[in-house]
Structure formats: structure tokens, C-alpha cells
Amino acid sequence: MKNYFQFSERGTSFKQESAAGITTFLSMAYILVVNPVILSQTGMDKGALFTATALSAIIGTLLIGLMANYPIGIAPSMGINAFFTFTVCIGMNIPWETALTGVFIAGVLFMILSLLKIREKIINIIPQDLKHAIGGGIGFFVAFMGLKNAGIVTSNEATYVSIGNLSTAPTLLAITGFIITIILFNRGIKGGIFYGMVLSTIIGMVFGVIKPPQAIIGKIPSLEPTFGVVFNHLDDIFSPKVLAVIFTFLFVAFFDTAGALIAIASQAGLMKNNQIPNAGKALLADSMSTIVGSVLGTSTTASFVESTAGIAVGGRTGFTSIVISACFTVSLFFSPVLSIITPEITAPALIIVGALMATEIGKINWxxxxxxxxxxxxxxxxxxxxxxxxxxxxxxxxxxxxxxxxxxxxxxxxxxxxxxxxxxxxxxxxx
Structure with missing residues (x-):
């Protein structure tokens, strides 16, 4: 196992990779709750969506870990699921079955482009300065997400964004978690981000900000309402409107994944001579997970930038992904417990990870x-x-x-x- 994942070459260990995998999972776990909530507004079954979300994350993350040896978590993309629901299904009045078929076709095209190494070629020819900009930009994006989730930054009609109400209990919990995590992280404690989330969760339950789970084990919902629906609607894609949707799925997912892969490889120290090792295998795994996800019944999957939280803890190999996948597997049975992992709990990790990634902009030739x-x-x-x-x-x-x-x-x-x-x-x- 150590030889397969190159532990010695990448300076890591089972303990370090395990901590990284758990940290990334906790940073991603919200997708199990949020994805079904968003996609169910199209009329899809929420229970089936939960199971499809978990299974697509399990399979996709396992693929990229075993095939490409990258510490990356894959799950349904937050941006694309919103586009799927509010733009395609609600805005354009396209049935969810047809939209899901569009995701399937986009995934097949992804896989073809990956097998032909076109995606890998595009990523490798991007100028070095622009790659640093992508990594740094994603850092600002991740930190902004964290600040938003914490309630520290909020929308404002006059100024677009402004400081939020810092006296609310959830925001105070996020700020407390941020301070705890900063102390642990700066003290050089390995797994400081993970321990920060655990301590924040405990504090939240003690002070009543987070409700303890009402149950520990829950029943796994059936996939029957969504499984294999795409195969019954292949004839629906031959219209200009749906073809435009397929192109958009293809475009957004392509560069979301490319950006995440560049940022993650750079932060983990895996990029060499402006090249990303095993990029082709990583992209192939990503495209395969989109195909699998659409068959199961969820929108386009993508490499999660939250994977950088695990990298900050020390994740360097695909074994981190194996641990993430194992956590998602366990989550199928313990869904009630996941309800306590709120955005305020993961916000400090995103802010700190964003700060670490933002250092990439210092490498740009300004x-x-x-x-x-x-x-x-x-x-x-x-x-x-x-x-x-x-x-x-x-x-x-x-x-x-x-x-x-x-x-x-x-x-x-x-x-x-x-x-x-x-x-x-x-x-x-x-x-």
C-alpha cells in the first residue's frame, strides 16, 4: 500500500493521510444535505438524490485516488447543480429527466476528450503565470465562500457585499472556530483544521447553536426514482436548446475541474515543470464519475476545491481519497449525524485554506x-x-x-x- 501510493516519495504516512481524508470529508459533507435540497426543486425525489450524491462521491473519489494517486474528493458540483435546477429546469422549462440526460452526454464527451488527452494538453499549455493566478484566485474564492457561510460577509443592495451581523450565534460559533483553528494551525499541530472543526461542533452543541442528532443510524433511501432514467430520454437531446445546455455543462465542468486540479496539484507540491503528473488519469476519473453520477441520478460531478483542506493537513496521495470515499460510504448509514456539520463549522477551514492558496499570486510576474x-x-x-x-x-x-x-x-x-x-x-x- 505504501509503495502503491508512494508514501516515502511524497513524505507522508497512514496517519497523516487518514487525518487529511477525514478533514476533506468533513469539509465536503455538506453536499450530502445541500445537493438534494437544490436538485429536489426540479421535482426529483430527495431521498434518491441523497443516495445518488453519496454513491457518486464514493465512486468518483475512489477512481481518482486509485487511478491518479491524487488527494482529491469528487462529488456533485455546487455551481452546476444550481445551474441545473434554476437555469435549465426552472428557467428554460426543461424536464429534469432531459437535463440529466444532458449531463450524461456531457460526461461521455468529457471521457472522449480525456482519452484523446485533449483536456490534459489544454491544462499543460496554460502559461505558468495564469496557472498561479488560477490557484490564487481559487484561494480567494474559497475564502469568500467561507466568509459567506460564516455570515461574516453578507449581501447588501447598496454596496453588493458588507459585513454581516457578528453577534448572531452561528456567526459567533464560526468566529470561535476560526480562532481555535488559527491557534492550532499556527502551533504546528498536525490536523489542526480537523480538530478545529471537531471542537467547534462540540462547542456548538454545548451552547445550543447546533442541535444534537435525533438518531445515529438512518435508513438508506432507494435509488429507484432516478436510477437509469437517462437511458429513456436520449432522444430528447436533439434540440438547439438542449444542445446549448450540454455545451454549458461541458464548458463549466471542464474549467472548474481544470482550475481545481491546478490549484490542488500546486498546493500539494505535485506540479513539476509546469506539468501536472497523471493529469490525464485524474481527468478521466473525473469524467467517469460524471457519467456514473448521471446514471445514478445527480448533476455533474467535479473535483472539490475543499480538497485543499485535507492537503493543508498533510494529504499528498490517493490514500487520502480512499479515506474520503470510506467516509462517504459510512455516511450512507449515519446520515442523521451529518446534519450537525453546518456551514459555520466548515467555514473556518475554508478561510484558512483560502489564505494558504492565495500565496500563489506571489509567484506571478507582476x-x-x-x-x-x-x-x-x-x-x-x-x-x-x-x-x-x-x-x-x-x-x-x-x-x-x-x-x-x-x-x-x-x-x-x-x-x-x-x-x-x-x-x-x-x-x-x-x-
């Missing part, structure tokens, strides 16, 4: 405005648009323009020009 400005747009637009894919798209549109303006058009890889055209089309015809 003295060279040709790459500095596109990099800045990537960094700033991820949190402001609340989308990793949108931030990447805007930066990739600006980069060729900047290079052409500086008479360096020949230094731009042809694929970057292709992406430039695709992104322009995306904003014109889809957004």
Missing part, C-alpha cells in the same frame, strides 16, 4: 503587465462572479489580446487562440 493584468482578472473575477470557470474564461480572453498588443502573438500557443474564440462564443450565446 512586473510584466502582459501577463499581470490577465492574471489579476482571473484572481478578482472568481470571487466576484462566484464562478471559477468565469474567472478563467475572462483571463483567457484577455491574455491573447495583451500578447498581440505587445507584438508577441507568435508566443501564444494556438490552443489559447482556440479557447479565446470558444470563450467569446460562450459569453455571447450562453451567458
Amino acid at each position: 512586473s510584466n503587465l502582459t501577463v499581470a493584468i490577465p492574471s489579476f482578472i482571473i484572481v478578482i473575477m472568481m470571487p466576484l462572479s462566484f464562478s471559477v470557470a468565469t474567472g478563467i474564461a475572462l483571463g483567457f480572453i484577455l491574455y491573447p489580446i495583451s500578447m498581440i498588443a505587445m507584438k508577441k502573438a507568435r508566443e501564444v500557443h494556438p490552443i489559447m487562440y482556440v479557447l479565446f474564440v470558444i470563450f467569446i462564443g460562450y459569453f455571447v450565446y450562453v451567458i
Whole structure:
């Protein structure tokens, strides 16, 4: 086992990987509650959605751990499930069965692109400065999510965002958890982020902020309402409206995953010579999990940026993913216990992880405005648009323009020009 996952080469151990896996799982566990709530608004069965969410996370995470040896958790994407529900099903009035079939087709296309190594090629030709910008931008995005979940940052009609009500019990719990985690982390305690979440949960229950679970073990809901539905609706995809939806699923998931993979590989110290080892296998595992997830009955899966919480604890190999997958398996039977893992509990981990990832922007060549400005747009637009894919798209549109303006058009890889055209089309015809 140690040899297969290269423990010695990556300077890790069973204890370190296990702590990392549990930490990532706790950071991701909210998806088991939130995904069914969002997707059930389309008319899908909430119980089946819970089981589909858990199983897709188990299978996808297991695949990327065993195939690519990466410490990454995979589960239904939060951004795409909202797009699936509110834009596709409710906004465009497309039945959930047809939309789910669109996810299946997008997953198959993903797998073809992965097998042809097109996805890997695109990721590897991205300029180094833009990769640092993607990693740093995701750091700001993750921290912003944490601040939002904690109630520290809230919406405001006049200023768009503003400071929240810091005197509410959930926000005070998040702040307390943040302080505890900072102390543990700065003291060099391994697993400080994980222990911080555990202590926050205990404090929350003691002071009545978090209700103790009413039961320990729950019955696993049936998959029957959603399982295999996609195979009965393949004829529904041949319309311009549905084809546009498939393209959007393809686009957003592609660059969400690419961004997460770049950020995770960089933070874990796995990136070498601007290349991500085993990127092809990681992307193939990701595409396979989307296919499996759609058959089970959930929207597009993706590599979770919350995986960086486990990396901060010391996760360096695919064994971390095995532990994450095992935790999701156990969660199928202990769903009532998961209800106590609130956004306020995981918020401190996201803020701290965001700070760690944001250090990537220090590696950008800020003295060279040709790459500095596109990099800045990537960094700033991820949190402001609340989308990793949108931030990447805007930066990739600006980069060729900047290079052409500086008479360096020949230094731009042809694929970057292709992406430039695709992104322009995306904003014109889809957004």
C-alpha cells in the first residue's frame, strides 16, 4: 500500500493521510444535505438524490485516488447543480429527466476528450503565470465562500457585499472556530483544521447553536426514482436548446475541474515543470464519475476545491481519497449525524485554506503587465462572479489580446487562440 501510493516519495504516512481524508470529508459533507435540497426543486425525489450524491462521491473519489494517486474528493458540483435546477429546469422549462440526460452526454464527451488527452494538453499549455493566478484566485474564492457561510460577509443592495451581523450565534460559533483553528494551525499541530472543526461542533452543541442528532443510524433511501432514467430520454437531446445546455455543462465542468486540479496539484507540491503528473488519469476519473453520477441520478460531478483542506493537513496521495470515499460510504448509514456539520463549522477551514492558496499570486510576474493584468482578472473575477470557470474564461480572453498588443502573438500557443474564440462564443450565446 505504501509503495502503491508512494508514501516515502511524497513524505507522508497512514496517519497523516487518514487525518487529511477525514478533514476533506468533513469539509465536503455538506453536499450530502445541500445537493438534494437544490436538485429536489426540479421535482426529483430527495431521498434518491441523497443516495445518488453519496454513491457518486464514493465512486468518483475512489477512481481518482486509485487511478491518479491524487488527494482529491469528487462529488456533485455546487455551481452546476444550481445551474441545473434554476437555469435549465426552472428557467428554460426543461424536464429534469432531459437535463440529466444532458449531463450524461456531457460526461461521455468529457471521457472522449480525456482519452484523446485533449483536456490534459489544454491544462499543460496554460502559461505558468495564469496557472498561479488560477490557484490564487481559487484561494480567494474559497475564502469568500467561507466568509459567506460564516455570515461574516453578507449581501447588501447598496454596496453588493458588507459585513454581516457578528453577534448572531452561528456567526459567533464560526468566529470561535476560526480562532481555535488559527491557534492550532499556527502551533504546528498536525490536523489542526480537523480538530478545529471537531471542537467547534462540540462547542456548538454545548451552547445550543447546533442541535444534537435525533438518531445515529438512518435508513438508506432507494435509488429507484432516478436510477437509469437517462437511458429513456436520449432522444430528447436533439434540440438547439438542449444542445446549448450540454455545451454549458461541458464548458463549466471542464474549467472548474481544470482550475481545481491546478490549484490542488500546486498546493500539494505535485506540479513539476509546469506539468501536472497523471493529469490525464485524474481527468478521466473525473469524467467517469460524471457519467456514473448521471446514471445514478445527480448533476455533474467535479473535483472539490475543499480538497485543499485535507492537503493543508498533510494529504499528498490517493490514500487520502480512499479515506474520503470510506467516509462517504459510512455516511450512507449515519446520515442523521451529518446534519450537525453546518456551514459555520466548515467555514473556518475554508478561510484558512483560502489564505494558504492565495500565496500563489506571489509567484506571478507582476512586473510584466502582459501577463499581470490577465492574471489579476482571473484572481478578482472568481470571487466576484462566484464562478471559477468565469474567472478563467475572462483571463483567457484577455491574455491573447495583451500578447498581440505587445507584438508577441507568435508566443501564444494556438490552443489559447482556440479557447479565446470558444470563450467569446460562450459569453455571447450562453451567458
